[in-house]
Amino acid sequence: MSIEARPPPPQFAARLKRALGGRAGWSGFVVQILFVAALVWIFYEIVANARTNLENQHITAGFGFLKNTAGFDVSQSLIPYSGSETYTRVFFVGLLNTLLVSLIGIFFATLIGFLVALGRLSPNWLLSRISGGYVELVRNLPLLFQILFWYLAVLAALPGPRQSISLFGSFFLSNRGLIIPKPIGNPAFEPFVMAVAVAIAAAFLLWRYARRQLFQSGKLITIWPYVLGLLVGLPLVTALVFGAPVRFEFPELKGFNFAGGSRVIPGFVALTLALSTYTAAFIAEIVRAGILSVHKGQMEAGASLGLARGSVLRLIVIPQALRVILPPLTNQYLNLTKNSSLAVAIGYPDLVSVFAGTTLSQTGQAIEIIGITMGVYLLISLVTSAIMSFYGWRLGRSLEG
Amino acid sequence: MKRVSLVFTLALAAGLSTNAATAQTLKTVKDRGLLSCGVSQGLPGFSSPDDKGNWTGIDVDVCRAVAAAIFDDPTKVKFVPLSAKDRFTALQSGEIDVLSRNTTWTLSRDTSLGANFTGVTYYDGQGFLVKKSLKVNSALELNSASVCVQTGTTTEQNLADYFKGNNMKYEVIAFGTADETVKAYESGRCDVFTSDVSQLYAERLKLSNPADHAVLPEVISKEPLGPMVRHGDDQWFDLVKWTLFAMVDAEELGVTQKNVGEMAKSDKPELKRAFGTDGNLGEQLGLTKDWFSRIVKAVGNYGESFDRNVGSGSKLGIARGLNQLWNKGGIQYAPPIR
Structure with missing residues (x-):
């Protein structure tokens, strides 16, 4: 009996079947439809039920509250804020405080993390043991305790405002924070900023030119004296022409606290310290794993070219290790941002504290406020991972290209 | 705390609570055999656990009085410690039956939160x-x-x-x-x-x-502190409201934890009405005729509760001040039991 070849199914239908039903074919497709329908139904039930419950209990719903006056004050704000502003403004004050602590935390966590990882891999016995000890100690203690520890340690170590530690009579350190002279822009401020921007742009172009010369014709051009001249000279010239760009408002002890000047509050210091040291411990392990994943032949090849250990790491090993490091590093950045919501324990006015805390209890609109807050964290996380993916994509291209 | 409020919010959103927004609170409480009462996370004098884990305080006494009125047993209360920002969500979602947690009565809280204040346990500022x-x-x-x-x-x-x-x-x-x-x-x-x-x-x-x-x-x-219940159950609202009034009226009538047995036999018409030997006022609240004596037996009158928890008989030693009865120079005043 001869076996007749079955005619292949029409291309389009087969592809559709595979896409919708997977390996199970059309029955799988039905299961998927039912699953999606069940999800939609559950979601609808939740929304409808919540709405009925709210209506039955006459609980105010909706986002109208955002236009109401907040009526409370916040200790740190990057944008001008007073109690007579609206809840919308409170939201942005909290959001910016969260972003500030997250960005600075991410910067220091990455820096400390890389240093500790390199330390742990170092042939120096003492350095590698200290780095290992740091990782084991810090990553095994709950973050909230570390935040409280830093806060209370910072506060306990510092004197009250009247006995504050003074530097040159214009910097003051006390348990109210670090108070520094506040720069106030003069009319000459704008040309000064322009001069700095122009100097930076020119220095960058110079650097690009020098690099191209190096790669194309092997000429090594010394550019740093010109760069220095540009960066210092240009702003200096504008300052001479237009006068001093800023003047300073000096802090003065008045009553209980300092009046005038800018202030870094202890809650901010403690939170940044705790978040960056804690996350750094995880980043260190990620970086170590990344570096170890690069074949040791690469290291040896670099050494045999006569490169120093630092240069081998910087030019050969780390660029390859980054491919492994990047995805888990993104996780750590996201964790750090989300962990910053523990701020309320030490009175740092982040988004959760001022918006999902004070605003929630003053307006009582839990569903709306928790919803907005969750949406914001989701958005921050998605943006962060998009940036990291973009960086990873560019890195992958440059390694292959 | 964030997690707790999130849980409450989700519970509220999902409508998981069966008794939210229904006029069934009393029945639910009876079926459960326990009153669920939201209190603070530990505020001496108002609601705090002692070294044996028993909750005491003037806010706690209100819940014990409600439990006594329903079950004739002031211990049939489950206390739920709540932070300031989680308290309303816990009440709205049906997690608790009464919120008795040094909460200030304000217009916006009385309206937009879907809850009602039942009275003032403590006039504060x-x-x-x-x-x-x-x-x-x-x-x-x-x-x-x-x-x-x-x-x-x-x-x-x-x-x-x-x-x-x-x-x-x-x-x-x-x-x-x-x-x-x-x-x-x-x-x-x-x-x-x-x-x-x-x-x-x-x-x-x-x-x-x-x-x-x-x-x-x-x-x-002005910070008038009082208990709260959910909107939509007027019977329950009346019950909690009159439990507190009963404590204040008991003080005014001179009924104390000690003399409640003798006073119950009194011939005075207002006492007969309160004790249910005349009429059925307790039953109108959905309780029994002896609701008044149950409350006073369990926690004493308002003055006794005040002295024991925050007043001269306590570590706090706060003077009665505004919280004295209206006929003794204060503003505590309860409508008559009639």
Whole structure:
């Protein structure tokens, strides 16, 4: 009996079947439809039920509250804020405080993390043991305790405002924070900023030119004296022409606290310290794993070219290790941002504290406020991972290209 | 705390509570055999657990009185400790039947939260606690001070209003819980701790050296504290409301925990009505005829509860002041049981 070849199914239908039903074919497709329908139904039930419950209990719903006056004050704000502003403004004050602590935390966590990882891999016995000890100690203690520890340690170590530690009579350190002279822009401020921007742009172009010369014709051009001249000279010239760009408002002890000047509050210091040291411990392990994943032949090849250990790491090993490091590093950045919501324990006015805390209890609109807050964290996380993916994509291209 | 409020919010959103927004609270409580009562996370005098884990305090007594009126057993209460910002969500979602947690009665809370205040257990006001070493005698001398405050309370707005109204500058530092706030105050992060005056006296006891701290004379706000129930169940609202009234009326009628047995046999018409030997007022509330004596037997009258928890018989030693009965110079006044 001869076996007749079955005619292949029409291309389009087969592809559709595979896409919708997977390996199970059309029955799988039905299961998927039912699953999606069940999800939609559950979601609808939740929304409808919540709405009925709210209506039955006459609980105010909706986002109208955002236009109401907040009526409370916040200790740190990057944008001008007073109690007579609206809840919308409170939201942005909290959001910016969260972003500030997250960005600075991410910067220091990455820096400390890389240093500790390199330390742990170092042939120096003492350095590698200290780095290992740091990782084991810090990553095994709950973050909230570390935040409280830093806060209370910072506060306990510092004197009250009247006995504050003074530097040159214009910097003051006390348990109210670090108070520094506040720069106030003069009319000459704008040309000064322009001069700095122009100097930076020119220095960058110079650097690009020098690099191209190096790669194309092997000429090594010394550019740093010109760069220095540009960066210092240009702003200096504008300052001479237009006068001093800023003047300073000096802090003065008045009553209980300092009046005038800018202030870094202890809650901010403690939170940044705790978040960056804690996350750094995880980043260190990620970086170590990344570096170890690069074949040791690469290291040896670099050494045999006569490169120093630092240069081998910087030019050969780390660029390859980054491919492994990047995805888990993104996780750590996201964790750090989300962990910053523990701020309320030490009175740092982040988004959760001022918006999902004070605003929630003053307006009582839990569903709306928790919803907005969750949406914001989701958005921050998605943006962060998009940036990291973009960086990873560019890195992958440059390694292959 | 964030997680807790998230859970409550989701419970609310999912409508998981079966008794929310239904007129069935009394039945639900009876079926469960327990009253679920929202209290603070530990505020001496109002609601705090003692060393054996028993909750005591004037807010706790209100819940015990409700349980006594329903079950004739003041121990049939499950106490749910709540932070200031989680309390309303817990009530809305049906997690608790009564919120008795030093909560200030305000218009917006009475309307937009979907809950009702049933009365006033304690007439309070906001004040300031300072270190005596600062040598401050009046709140008006607090210009430029750093002020510690617990977030999620009416306190933050009062504070802003007061300093703005008196053209004074200040720095506010808001913490999640009362304990964190007090710790920051003690460590010198702020000069002043502000809260309701009763709470200042209570928290002062937790400081390492209470005698070094003083409450300033200014009271900058009205803070009538009382229990809350959900909208939509008028029977339950009446029951909780009249339990508190019964305590106040008992004091006015001279009925105490000790003499309640004899007084029940009295011929006085108002006592006969209260004790249910004449008429069926208790049954109109959905309770039994002896509801009044059950309450007084369990927790005593309002004055006894006050003295035992916050007044002269307690560590707090707060004077009756506004909380004295209306006919003795205060403003505690309950409608007649008739």
